[in-house]
Amino acid sequence: MLEIKNLVKHFDKVKALEDINLTVQKGEKIVIIGPSGCGKSTLLRCINLLETPTSGIIKYRDVETKKYKRDVLCQKIGMIFQNYNLFNHLTIIKNITLAPIKLKIMTKEEAYKKAMKMLKLMKLEDKAGNYPRELSGGEKQRVAIIRSLILSPEIILLDEPTGALDPENIKDVLEILKDIAKDGMTMIVVTHEMNFAREFADRVEFMDKGMIVEEGTSKAIFDHPKNERLKEFLNKIKS
Amino acid sequence: MTELYKTLIYDQRYLLILNGLKNTIIITIGALIIGIAIGILITIVQNNYKANKKNKLLYYLANLYVKIIRGTPVLLQLMIIYYIIFKSSDISIIIIGIIAFGINSGAYVSEIFRTGIEAVDKGQMEAGRSLGLKYRQIMNYIILPQAFKISLPALGNEFVTLIKETSVAGYIGIIELTKSGDIIASRTYNYFFPLIITALIYLVLTLGITKLLKKLEKGDSNA
Numbered sequence: 337m338l339e340i341k342n343l344v345k346h347f348d349k350v351k352a353l354e355d356i357n358l359t360v361q362k363g364e365k366i367v368i369i370g371p372s373g374c375g376k377s378t379l380l381r382c383i384n385l386l387e388t389p390t391s392g393i394i395k396y397r398d399v400e401t402k403k404y405k406r407d408v409l410c411q412k413i414g415m416i417f418q419n420y421n422l423f424n425h426l427t428i429i430k431n432i433t434l435a436p437i438k439l440k441i442m443t444k445e446e447a448y449k450k451a452m453k454m455l456k457l458m459k460l461e462d463k464a465g466n467y468p469r470e471l472s473g474g475e476k477q478r479v480a481i482i483r484s485l486i487l488s489p490e491i492i493l494l495d496e497p498t499g500a501l502d503p504e505n506i507k508d509v510l511e512i513l514k515d516i517a518k519d520g521m522t523m524i525v526v527t528h529e530m531n532f533a534r535e536f537a538d539r540v541e542f543m544d545k546g547m548i549v550e551e552g553t554s555k556a557i558f559d560h561p562k563n564e565r566l567k568e569f570l571n572k573i574k575s
Numbered sequence: 576m577t578e579l580y581k582t583l584i585y586d587q588r589y590l591l592i593l594n595g596l597k598n599t600i601i602i603t604i605g606a607l608i609i610g611i612a613i614g615i616l617i618t619i620v621q622n623n624y625k626a627n628k629k630n631k632l633l634y635y636l637a638n639l640y641v642k643i644i645r646g647t648p649v650l651l652q653l654m655i656i657y658y659i660i661f662k663s664s665d666i667s668i669i670i671i672g673i674i675a676f677g678i679n680s681g682a683y684v685s686e687i688f689r690t691g692i693e694a695v696d697k698g699q700m701e702a703g704r705s706l707g708l709k710y711r712q713i714m715n716y717i718i719l720p721q722a723f724k725i726s727l728p729a730l731g732n733e734f735v736t737l738i739k740e741t742s743v744a745g746y747i748g749i750i751e752l753t754k755s756g757d758i759i760a761s762r763t764y765n766y767f768f769p770l771i772i773t774a775l776i777y778l779v780l781t782l783g784i785t786k787l788l789k790k791l792e793k794g795d796s797n798a
């Protein structure tokens with residue numbers, strides 16, 4: 337489904353990504369862990385065309401992502417941000433329906449109907465007319481998830497989706513991610529929630545200094561880490 | 576008391592002041608409308624270039640215009656437009672004033688819009704892009720509405736600034752508020768009342784508008 341080969345991304349002198357290789361199968365749940373600044377966000381942003389790689393190849397369904405039209409690719413690969421990035425000047429319902437309407441995927445009626453249905457599933461239907469600033473962090477992130485899901489993506493990239501939330505809200509959002517995963521969605525999640533990572537991941541990628549230095553099942557990564565820096569990282573997170 | 580009478584009532588001089596006030600308001604509002612139109616145009620040119628590197632010449636011309644206007648005194652701009660550009664035309668002097676101050680204001684308004692656009696959180700653009708929206712759609716539906724709202728207080732300031740700046744229009748013979756005060760003073764041989772009264776009128780205008788804009792802003796953010 338997704339194939340990344342020799343991906344390199346430099347920002348002037350900063351070597352954010354050095355030779356990343358990663359293949360993701362349909363329905364796989366990948367969790368990326370690693371210290372801050374190691375390039376996790378940059379990796380997701382390269383997949384989503386928010387950054388242009390310095391070199392390397394990213395293929396989605398056997399075609400290079402840069403060959404796709406942005407709107408086509410971004411419908412297929414959704415992205416969730418740590419700070420939600422809801423459109424501040426639009427109500428919740430408009431946040432969700434803007435893209436499907438403007439991309440002419442749905443009529444206005446269809447989009448509203450589908451959005452309301454999804455809001456109901458997440459118990460947010462009474463917030464449809466509110467503005468983002470009137471919602472809690474957890475509610476905002478749930479809206480951001482709906483906004484992405486309404487385009488029926490095949491892959492969702494999540495960059496520390498609970499990074500800005502308090503414990504109560506973290507639990508809610510993680511539960512929703514598990515629900516989405518049950519439906520067979522392909523997901524790549526950057527997170528610092530290690531318990532969630534262990535339970536959720538089919539495969540865990542440990543990144544350090546722009547490289548994937550160890551990968552494996554949750555069991556292998558968390559119970560039998562080999563790399564010294566991974567051991568160090570896990571110890572630090574536990575304490 | 577007789578001085579005040581001579582300033583305002585005698586020879587219906589209050590009419591002169593009212594006429595000056597009228598011209599000041601006409602020029603200010605006209606100039607602001609032109610200024611906003613030019614400001615939007617410049618912003619479009621600048622953003623088009625930044626987004627897809629097209630129309631480089633237009634981009635440089637736009638930047639040159641902003642630099643020239645911001646780097647020279649408004650009175651000089653007014654004089655150049657009146658004495659050189661419209662030298663032998665019979666266009667009404669008020670219209671020339673509106674055009675001159677409009678061209679001046681356009682540069683400042685474009686800076687206001689640019690700052691407003693830059694003040695929109697860059698996550699908004701990224702969220703739009705990650706949803707597959709096109710640059711123009713993101714601009715029109717996400718960035719510009721927020722940027723405009725951010726720009727409103729500064730636009731209000733520009734309005735107030737313009738009211739005061741049009742006071743130099745008397746220099747090319749436009750009888751606006753300051754000039755009418757000056758004319759009365761030269762007839763009564765007394766500067767105190769005419770100048771203080773015109774100053775008070777400016778003050779009422781600018782303070783009133785500032786207050787009105789504050790109210791509008793508050794009402795807006797509650798919506």
Ligand SMILES: Nc1ncnc2c1ncn2[C@@H]1O[C@H](COP(=O)(O)OP(=O)(O)O)[C@@H](O)[C@H]1O
Nearest residue numbers: 347350351352371372373374375376377378379
């Ligand atoms: N737009 C940018 N310009 C310059 N440097 C950047 C930019 N984005 C990220 N970096 C740098 O790239 C490295 C990786 O950043 P990032 O991918 O955000 O790390 P992580 O998400 O793992 O914390 C960091 O050193 C960061 O400072």
Ligand SMILES: [Mg+2]
Nearest residue numbers: 376377378495
């Ligand atoms: Mg990050």
